[in-house]
Amino acid sequence: MKGRSVASASLIAVAGVVLTLWTFPVLWALLTSFKTERDVLAYPPTLVFSPTLANYRDVLFGATTILPNLISSFIVSVLATALTMLIAVPAAYSLARLDLPAKRAGGFYILATQMLPPVGLVIPYFLVLQKVGWLDSYKGLVLIYLTFSLPFAIWLLVSYFEDIPREMEEAALIDRAGRLRALLYVILPQVRGGIAVTVVFVFLNAWNEFLFAVVLGGNTVRPVTVAMFNFISVEQTLWAKLAAAAIIAMAPVILLGLIAQRHIVKGLTVGAVKGGGRR
Amino acid sequence: MKGTIASRERAFALWLFLPALAVLVVTTTFPLIYLGWSSVNRIDLAMPWNSGFAGAENYTKMVADPRFWNSLVLTFIYTASTVVLQVLIGLGLALLVTQIPRGQGLLRVAAIIPIVLAPVVVGLFWRTLVLAPDFGVVDFVTRALGLGSYNWLGDPQLALMSVIAIHTWQWTPFAFLVILASLAALPPDIFEAARIDRANGWRRFWYITLPLIRPAIVIVVIMRMMIALSAFAAIFAATGGGPGTATEILNLYAYRTSFTELNFGYGAALAMVLLAITLLVSFVMFRLRRAQ
Numbered sequence: 001m002k003g004r005s006v007a008s009a010s011l012i013a014v015a016g017v018v019l020t021l022w023t024f025p026v027l028w029a030l031l032t033s034f035k036t037e038r039d040v041l042a043y044p045p046t047l048v049f050s051p052t053l054a055n056y057r058d059v060l061f062g063a064t065t066i067l068p069n070l071i072s073s074f075i076v077s078v079l080a081t082a083l084t085m086l087i088a089v090p091a092a093y094s095l096a097r098l099d100l101p102a103k104r105a106g107g108f109y110i111l112a113t114q115m116l117p118p119v120g121l122v123i124p125y126f127l128v129l130q131k132v133g134w135l136d137s138y139k140g141l142v143l144i145y146l147t148f149s150l151p152f153a154i155w156l157l158v159s160y161f162e163d164i165p166r167e168m169e170e171a172a173l174i175d176r177a178g179r180l181r182a183l184l185y186v187i188l189p190q191v192r193g194g195i196a197v198t199v200v201f202v203f204l205n206a207w208n209e210f211l212f213a214v215v216l217g218g219n220t221v222r223p224v225t226v227a228m229f230n231f232i233s234v235e236q237t238l239w240a241k242l243a244a245a246a247i248i249a250m251a252p253v254i255l256l257g258l259i260a261q262r263h264i265v266k267g268l269t270v271g272a273v274k275g276g277g278r279r
Numbered sequence: 280m281k282g283t284i285a286s287r288e289r290a291f292a293l294w295l296f297l298p299a300l301a302v303l304v305v306t307t308t309f310p311l312i313y314l315g316w317s318s319v320n321r322i323d324l325a326m327p328w329n330s331g332f333a334g335a336e337n338y339t340k341m342v343a344d345p346r347f348w349n350s351l352v353l354t355f356i357y358t359a360s361t362v363v364l365q366v367l368i369g370l371g372l373a374l375l376v377t378q379i380p381r382g383q384g385l386l387r388v389a390a391i392i393p394i395v396l397a398p399v400v401v402g403l404f405w406r407t408l409v410l411a412p413d414f415g416v417v418d419f420v421t422r423a424l425g426l427g428s429y430n431w432l433g434d435p436q437l438a439l440m441s442v443i444a445i446h447t448w449q450w451t452p453f454a455f456l457v458i459l460a461s462l463a464a465l466p467p468d469i470f471e472a473a474r475i476d477r478a479n480g481w482r483r484f485w486y487i488t489l490p491l492i493r494p495a496i497v498i499v500v501i502m503r504m505m506i507a508l509s510a511f512a513a514i515f516a517a518t519g520g521g522p523g524t525a526t527e528i529l530n531l532y533a534y535r536t537s538f539t540e541l542n543f544g545y546g547a548a549l550a551m552v553l554l555a556i557t558l559l560v561s562f563v564m565f566r567l568r569r570a571q
Contacts, residue, residue, distance in 0.1 A: 011379055015386055018372060022389045022452060025404040026396070028416065032408060045419055091299030098292035099285070106296060113307045115561050117509040119533045120550040124313040127322070127543060147306050154299060179291045208397035210512040215538060225399045225512075232403070239407055239414070246400050257395030264391055265460045268453055269498055 026250070033244035040239040055244035064238070066245050069227035073249075075138060076213075076223060077206040080145035084153045084202050087146075089195065092157030093183060097169070107158075114151035121147055122215050129216060136218025144212045149202045156201065156267060160194025161187070197263045200256050207253055224249040311554070317547035324541035337548035347549065349524055350532040354556075357443060357528050358507040364447045365503055366496060369454025374484070376455075377462050387459070390452035398449065402516025405445045406432060410517075432518050435525040442514050442526045446507065454499045461495030462488070501564045508557050529553045 032040055034051040042049075058064050094100050095107055125144050126135070134140035168190060169182055188195070213223040228249065231242035257264065321333040341347045376383055393401070409415050410431040418428050431441045469487055511530050514520065520527035520535060527535070533553060537546030 008378075008380075011375055012382070014372075014375055015379055015382060019386060019389050021448070022393055024416075025401070025409060026392055028408050029404055041414055043413065043419075044423075045414075045416065087299045087302055090295035094292045094295035098295065099288050100292040100296055101289055106300065110299070110303065112558075112561075113303050115505055115557055116307060116311070117530065117550065117553045117557050119509070119511065119530050120314055120554045121307065121310050123533070123537050123543060123547050123550055124310040124317060126537070127317065128310070128313065143306055146302060150299060150303060150306075179288075204395060208395075208399075210397060210399040210515070211534075225397050228400060228403055228516075232407075237407055237411075242403065242407060246403065250396055250400055253395045253397070254392060257391045258388065261388060261391055264394070265456050268394070269457055269502065 026247075026254070029243040029246055032240055033247050035240050037238065037240050055240045056248070059241055059244045059248065064230060064241055064245075066224055066227045066230070066248065069222050069224040070249070072217075072221050073207055073223040073225070076141050076145065076221070077203050079138060079142045080149055080206045081199055081203045083142060084146060084149040085195070085199060088150055088153035088157055088198070089188070090183075092154045093161050093187065095154065096158045096161035097164075097187075110151045110154050113147065114155070116147070118148070118211050122212055125212075126215055135216060136220050138221055140216050141212060141221055141223075144216060145206050145209065148209075149206060152205065153198050153202050156198045157191070157194060159266065160191045160198075163194075164190045197260055197267060200260045200263075201267045204253050204256050314547050314550060314554075317544060318551045320544050320547075322543040322547070324543065333544060337545050340545065341548055341552070346524055346527075346532065347529075350527050350529045350549075351552075353439065353526065354508065354528040354530070354553075356439065357446070357510070358504055360443050361446045361450070361507045361510075362500055362503045364443070365451045365454045366499055368447070368451045369499070370458050370496065372451075372455050373458040373462055374488075376459060387456065390456050393449045393452050394456075396449070397512070398510070399512035399516045401449050402445060402513035405441075405448075405513075406517045410441060433522055435522050438518050438522060438525045442517055445513050445517055446510060449513065450503060450506065454503065457499050458492060458495050461492045465491055497568060501561075501568070504560055504564070505557065508553070508560065529556075 031047070033055050034053070035049055036052055036054070039046060039049040059066055061067070091110075095103065095110075100106060121144065125140070129135050129137075129140045164187060169187055207223075208225065209223070210225045213221075214226045217223060217226055224245075228242065228245060231238040231245060260267070318337055319333060319335065321330050321336070323329055376386055396404075407415070410417055412418055412428055412430045412433070415431075417431065422428055429437060431437050465488070469491075470483065474483075509530060510528070511534065514526055514528065514531060515534075518526045520531040524532075529549060530553060533546050533549035536549060537543050540546075
């Protein structure tokens with residue numbers, strides 16, 4: 001009996017350590033964001049300090065404001081998400097349920113596009129967008145964001161469309177509702193949960209994107225992931241401001257992640273069920 | 280009459296699917312063709328007068344380029360070690376956590392935090408708050424333990440290990456969640472039967488649990504390999520590929536060549552190699568899954 005309680009105590013200890021490890025950087029950043037730059041550099045690191053909101057004030061409204069960057073991120077992410085959903089929903093329905101010619105090949109092509117290394121895409125995008133003058137523009141960035149969001153959204157939505165009972169649409173068809181009306185008024189309401197989850201993930205991935213943003217963005221379109229580097233230079237690192245900016249930038253995705261918590265495994269393994277794929 | 284209904288059905292299906300297909304061809308396939316074309320050209324924005332068709336020049340140059348081979352080796356080490364670490368730690372944790380009567384939910388929630396963070400922010404967190412010499416938490420711990428102070432990201436010997444640790448930190452929760460979900464879906468009566476047969480814990484794991492969750496592990500391995508091969512932002516933020524070329528995986532080498540040295544022809548050739556590796560790996564993995 002005694003061995004058992006020792007075992008379960010050590011289990012709980014391991015779980016506690018893991019819990020700390022996973023949450024530590026965010027919690028530490030949160031703590032740091034309330035420190036003055038001087039308190040940050042105290043050795044040993046201190047837990048006792050008089051908290052200040054000055055970093056948040058500076059990062060939002062001061063000289064080092066990331067507000068324009070948050071707006072950039074928001075515009076790119078919303079546009080990319082809207083466009084993605086507009087194209088992905090019908091395509092996913094077609095792949096999941098309709099008599100689409102060359103269905104396997106089509107599905108496979110979409111899966112393949114999901115696996116492309118981003119650096120292989122960003123080089124030609126840079127060269128071409130530079131020629132047509134689309135660098136540092138929302139259209140250029142939204143276009144390249146489609147390369148990862150569209151395949152992802154299609155495959156995630158397919159898995160939700162496949163869950164609808166076939167009788168639903170058959171009933172709608174017998175009512176002579178017509179194909180498109182059946183999709184709009186009978187099928188889509190059935191998958192609205194899946195659509196919501198897909199929107200969350202597409203938005204999250206777009207918000208977190210960095211490589212495309214740093215190469216194809218500029219002074220006008222400068223998402224917040226790129227702006228994080230404002231606080232780091234060769235001469236000095238503004239630790240507390242960086243922490244505050246990172247907390248603000250990551251608050252939306254942490255919130256979305258927690259809201260979509262129960263769906264995250266499905267969202268992460270999308271496409272894999274059909275034979276491999278990327279997030 | 281029936282034929283026309285079927286063909287109308289098919290036309291409807293096509294109309295719904297075509298926009299996605301068209302967009303993907305334009306946004307992914309065309310750029311890749313252009314990438315291939317760029318890789319057989321001299322496109323050096325630092326020396327624009329030198330531009331023109333180069334044939335296989337970029338590729339022959341690559342074979343003789345020690346920095347390329349270095350990046351290839353690093354890519355291999357980085358991918359293999361992060362995937363193995365994630366799967367082993369994730370599996371071990373998932374098995375442990377299923378034994379915990381309560382508090383599983385808390386760990387599942389905590390696991391989400393690293394996953395949803397932007398890799399670039401993760402890289403910056405580690406570079407500053409966790410690993411920075413003198414001020415980082417790890418340095419505080421090693422000093423308190425009397426192990427001394429280390430420049431985790433600035434020392435070429437340690438930098439690769441550090442970026443592997445960062446990647447493993449961010450993505451082990453993914454392996455953990457997927458394997459945990461797969462464990463939770465196993466029918467409990469199998470374990471009852473095994474217990475009645477007096478199979479011990481290790482045998483139960485090896486002969487019952489592991490074969491049943493193997494599909495989940497395979498999924499994790501495939502997806503993590505793909506992600507590790509295209510890992511960029513966290514390394515870029517933590518070390519920028521350095522010091523020197525100590526953490527310069529192929530991805531970063533292609534980036535630096537193109538956007539720092541402005542040699543787009545050679546950068547494109549490097550990216551083509553990465554593309555080939557990615558496609559090869561996914562093809563092999565796909566075959567393995569099918570064989571299962």
